Amino acid sequence: MTDLSSYPALSKLLGRVASLWPEHQDYIDRSFADRNANVMAVSERVASCALRLADHMEGGLDGLCADYRFLCEQIVLPEEMHFRRNNRYRLSSFADAQRECYDNAPFMGRYMNGLLISNVIWNNHAHAITHYVNAYLPGQRVGYDLLELGPGHGLFVYFAASNPNAGSVSGWDISPTSIRHTRAALETLGVDKPVQLERQNLFEAPDDDRRFDAIVMSEILEHLEDPVAALKAAKARLRPGGTIWVNVPANSPAPDHIFLVQSPEHACELVQAAGLEVAASEAFPMTGATLEKARKRQLAISCVVVARNPA
C-alpha cells in the first residue's frame, strides 16, 4: 500500500474511497505505485480541492466517492464493452450526446463529480493535470491572459488564477448549468484573482479584439463532431506566439465521447490541421499500462499537446 503519510488530503480521500469500495484498493495502489514527487504534490492539491468541494455537496464526501464508483461501474464499463466489441464509440453525433447526457442534469452531476475524483486516482488524468500545473502554466509570461474552453469542474481555471504570473483568467462554456457549477466551485475553493466566466459559444463569439496568451482545452475535442473546426476557432482567439494546451484522451470510451482519437500522433495531427505548430507533446497511459502496452491494446492514453499560433 502506498505511504500517504505526507499527503493528508490524499490520505483522507483515498482512504474514504477504499473504505466504501474495498475492491478498488488494488487499483488505487497500482495507480500510485510509480508516481514521482511532482505528480504526488499536484495530486495532493487536487485532492484538497475535492475535499473542500465535497464539504459543500449535498452528499458530502461519501456522496462524492459514490459518484466516482458510479462513474467507473455504471458509466464507463458499458461504454468500454461497446468499444471493445465494435472498435468505435457508441455515439457519433453531438445531438445524441446532448439528448443522452448533457440534458440529463442529475446524471451529469454524478458524472462530473466522478471525474473530479478521477483527476486524483486515474494515472493518466493525474499526469495530465500535473503537466498543466508544473510545465504549462510556469511557461507563461508574467501577466498572462488565459482562457479555458469548457471549464467544467473549475480545477484548471483555479490553478491558472492561483498562479502569481496570471493577469486575467476566463472561462467560456455553452451551458449555463456548467457555468453555474464552475462559479460555485471557484467560490468554494477561493481564488486570488477573479475568473471571468461567460456563457459563450466559441463558434459564435463576437468578433471583438479579445485575444489570449494561453487557451486551455482539456477533454473537449472528443465531445465534438469536428474538433479541427474548434481548434481553428480557438486559434483565432490566440495572440501571435500564444499557445494552446490541449488534453484529449485516445481510446477512452464514455457516453458523451463522439470523436475517437486513436493515438497521440492523431492528436498532434488534429492540432496541426488547424494551423497550429506543435511545440511539445506528452502521452500518459492509463493506470496499470505502459505506453507501449496502451498503444498495442488500444487502452486509454491522455494526449497532451502544446501548440503555438504562428500567425
Added chain:
Amino acid sequence: MSRAETLSKVQTLLRDTLDDDSIVLTDATTANDVAEWDSTNHVRLMIAIEAAFGVRFETDEITAPKSVGELVTLIESKRK
C-alpha cells in the same frame, strides 16, 4: 466441451489478452492473483470470451464472477 476444456480455453484467452504465457488458472484463481488483470483488461478478456465461445454478456455479468471457477460456470450457463 467439458468444464476442463472451457477452463483451458479461458486460460489461453487470458494469456493472449495479457501477453503472458506463464499464466496458469485454476477454479480458485481470482483477478487479484494475476498481474495486470485489472478492470479494463477484464473487459478485454470478456469480449474475447464472447467471440471465442459465441456468447454475449450483459453489463452486470461482466463483473459478476469473483473467481475463474465462477467465470467458467457463467460461460457454461450461457452456452446452454
